[in-house]
Each structure stands twice: as C-alpha cells, then as structure tokens.
Amino acid sequence: MRLAAGALRSFRERFDCAGRSVAAWFPGHMAKGLKNMKAKLRGIDCLVEVHDARLPLSGRNPHFQEALGIRPHLLVLNKMDLADLTQKQRILERLEKEGLRRILFTDCLRDENVKKVIPLVTELICTSQRYQRTENVEYCVMVIGVPNMGKSSLINSMRRLHLRKGKASRVGGEPGITRAVLTKIQVSERPLVFLLDTPGVLSPQIGSVETGLKLALCGAIRDHLVGEEMIADYLLYTLNRQQQFSYVERYGLPEPCDDVESVLKHIALQLGKTQRIKVLTGTGDVTVTAPSYSVAAYEFIRTFRKGALGKVMLD
Incomplete structure (x- = not known):
C-alpha cells in the first residue's frame, strides 16, 4: 500500500541506534563452525552461499571469502518472493563489481529457479582451473551463509526436484537450527551431486549496528538478543x-x-x-x-x- 504524495508525512531520515553495540548478539559456537567448515574444504568442489534477497548488498560474512574463497563460488539470493526486485539490475552490477560473477535469485519454498543451481555449479566446477577430475565421479558442494537464510531449505528443495525425496535437513524460522557440519546429502543422480549443510556463521565484526538490525529483521539473529x-x-x-x-x-x-x-x-x-x-x-x-x-x-x-x-x- 502506497499513499498519494499529498498524504505523506515527515518521517525519520536516520535511525537512532542510541550507542548500542552488537557485541552480545553473536553466539560463541559460530567461530567453531567456521573452523570445522575450513577443515572439510579439502573434499569440496564448489561453494554455494545462500543469503536473503531482501539484504543483497550487506550482512554477508567476509570471513567466508578469506577462509573458503579458494573454491568456485555461487551466490544464491533466496526468499526473492519477499524482496522488492525493481532494483535487481543495480544489485547485480554492484555485486559483480565486488567480484561475484555467478548470482541466482531463488524461492526455495516454491522451488523457483532452484533447478538452475546444479547446471551453474557443474559449469563452475568444470571450468575451474583448480578442479582436477582424475578419480572423482561425483561433485561435493558446501552450502554456506549466515543463519536462517535458507541453506537447509535449498537442500530440501533440490532433493524434491531432482530425487523426488523429502527433507534431509531440518528447517526452522529461527537461526541456529543447523549446529554442525553434516555428512554428505545427495541432491542429484545425474550428475551425482552431494551437498554439505553447515551452521549459519555471522561475522563477529559487523560494520554497524544498523547492519545488525537488518540481519535481525531477516531472522539471522535471535530476536531476544537484540x-x-x-x-x-x-x-x-x-x-x-x-x-x-x-x-x-x-x-x-x-x-x-x-x-x-x-x-x-x-x-x-x-x-x-x-x-x-x-x-x-x-x-x-x-x-x-x-x-x-x-x-x-x-x-x-x-x-x-x-x-x-x-x-x-x-x-
């Protein structure tokens, strides 16, 4: 609902964070999660990072790139049904300037665009100079992201579409459902693709309280902490x-x-x-x-x- 211009009132130009700090918003298990993910990296062919389409330009964890960035990378902007995508082209151009070349908008609850994930992942792996296909007959992909962005929903959607099977990963409306790096989950037969679900990991060094509030609005931080x-x-x-x-x-x-x-x-x-x-x-x-x-x-x-x-x- 939008009101006519004459009906609009004067609203706040900025949000007053009142000197608040984000230091208490980040559970300690997240650092361990990133360490475990890095330890699994040897057997990983590609990374699929899942983020909220309502928050495309901020809130992602820069430590993923530092710790895991030696693998091909697909950014999935999920929950596209909740986002205003009138600025989609501007968003893509901005992300491409940051070095992201493969970006896909999805709605995992309705399986929208999810079928495009495996072809994109296959292309990324096969065109990567680092990838060696000497003995492997399968692809192993790690799904990463901050909490509650839809990582497990993506895995379950892919299983529905490609294997006609039910849930393999728990999903929920609160962050922290996945607490450990899990075993491999098959999501496709041809090609043979396995995914690793991982715990959501927030950056402990979020640039501003306002970015933290955006993450909280999207459900990445438990409400009571904020x-x-x-x-x-x-x-x-x-x-x-x-x-x-x-x-x-x-x-x-x-x-x-x-x-x-x-x-x-x-x-x-x-x-x-x-x-x-x-x-x-x-x-x-x-x-x-x-x-x-x-x-x-x-x-x-x-x-x-x-x-x-x-x-x-x-x-």
Whole structure:
C-alpha cells in the first residue's frame, strides 16, 4: 500500500541506534563452525552461499571469502518472493563489481529457479582451473551463509526436484537450527551431486549496528538478543522510508505513523494483548491494564517475515 504524495508525512531520515553495540548478539559456537567448515574444504568442489534477497548488498560474512574463497563460488539470493526486485539490475552490477560473477535469485519454498543451481555449479566446477577430475565421479558442494537464510531449505528443495525425496535437513524460522557440519546429502543422480549443510556463521565484526538490525529483521539473529521492540522500531522506520504503508490498513491505523510505541499500542489493543501491572502512587499501589508491547512487536516482526507487509529491500 502506497499513499498519494499529498498524504505523506515527515518521517525519520536516520535511525537512532542510541550507542548500542552488537557485541552480545553473536553466539560463541559460530567461530567453531567456521573452523570445522575450513577443515572439510579439502573434499569440496564448489561453494554455494545462500543469503536473503531482501539484504543483497550487506550482512554477508567476509570471513567466508578469506577462509573458503579458494573454491568456485555461487551466490544464491533466496526468499526473492519477499524482496522488492525493481532494483535487481543495480544489485547485480554492484555485486559483480565486488567480484561475484555467478548470482541466482531463488524461492526455495516454491522451488523457483532452484533447478538452475546444479547446471551453474557443474559449469563452475568444470571450468575451474583448480578442479582436477582424475578419480572423482561425483561433485561435493558446501552450502554456506549466515543463519536462517535458507541453506537447509535449498537442500530440501533440490532433493524434491531432482530425487523426488523429502527433507534431509531440518528447517526452522529461527537461526541456529543447523549446529554442525553434516555428512554428505545427495541432491542429484545425474550428475551425482552431494551437498554439505553447515551452521549459519555471522561475522563477529559487523560494520554497524544498523547492519545488525537488518540481519535481525531477516531472522539471522535471535530476536531476544537484540530486543523485539528495537527490531520493530527499525522495521517501522524501514517501511516508512520506502513508503510501504500496508501496515496502516492491516492494523487499522488512521494514518502512517513514525512512533513505534503508538503503533505497538494500537496492535496490542487490536489483538486484545494486555497485561495487568501495578503502578506505585502516592496513596498506594494501583493495578492498571496496559498493552503488551513485546507481544505486539513480535506480531509486527512475524507479519513482515511472512511477507504480509509488502515487498521490502533492506539495502
């Protein structure tokens, strides 16, 4: 939902991160995960990096290139159904300037463009100067990326399309489902292709809190580590900046609003999510009914992740 130009209000030009730090947002198991991935590299022919199409230009882990960059590399920008791809050509040109030559947009839940993965991987492997086909009769591909971008969903989609088989990797709406480098999973018979699913690994040196918030919005960081209300505030800021006002109609607001407390209060009351709290006054404690802002924030974020608030680009 976009409003006519005359109906637009003045919104924030920048998001105030209020001196916050991302230091506490990164679980310690991630460093171990990257070390284990590097140890498996000897038997890997190609890397497939999966990232969120709503976040195509930031949030990727630069340590992948440092530790694993000696193999052919395909970047899969997943969840394309949730992204505003009107700037797709600009995105591709920007990524190509960064040295990425093979980029594919996919929707793994609907198997869209997933059939293109194996031909691209086969081409990358066979044209690589580093690849030696002396004895191997199979391809082994490592699937990498930050958490909750769809690595396991890609593997399961490929198995559905090429082998007519069910899930081999667990998937979920929260980061951290895959906690270890797994054994090889077959995804194709001809050519014979195996994939290694890996744990999502965030960079411990994200350049800014705002990049961290973008990752949190996409589900790469657990909500409680960042704070649901802060994530909801950044989502509101993003929607208003992009003139995406579908939240106004969805939650019955009178008009677009840039104050997250007002929006969350309205959502909480609409959902009937309130709580009884005690307030200390000069004459004693008084119990009042207050909206549950945390529940409303979770609802707001969850609706965005389902794509019900319109297609958004976070870069």
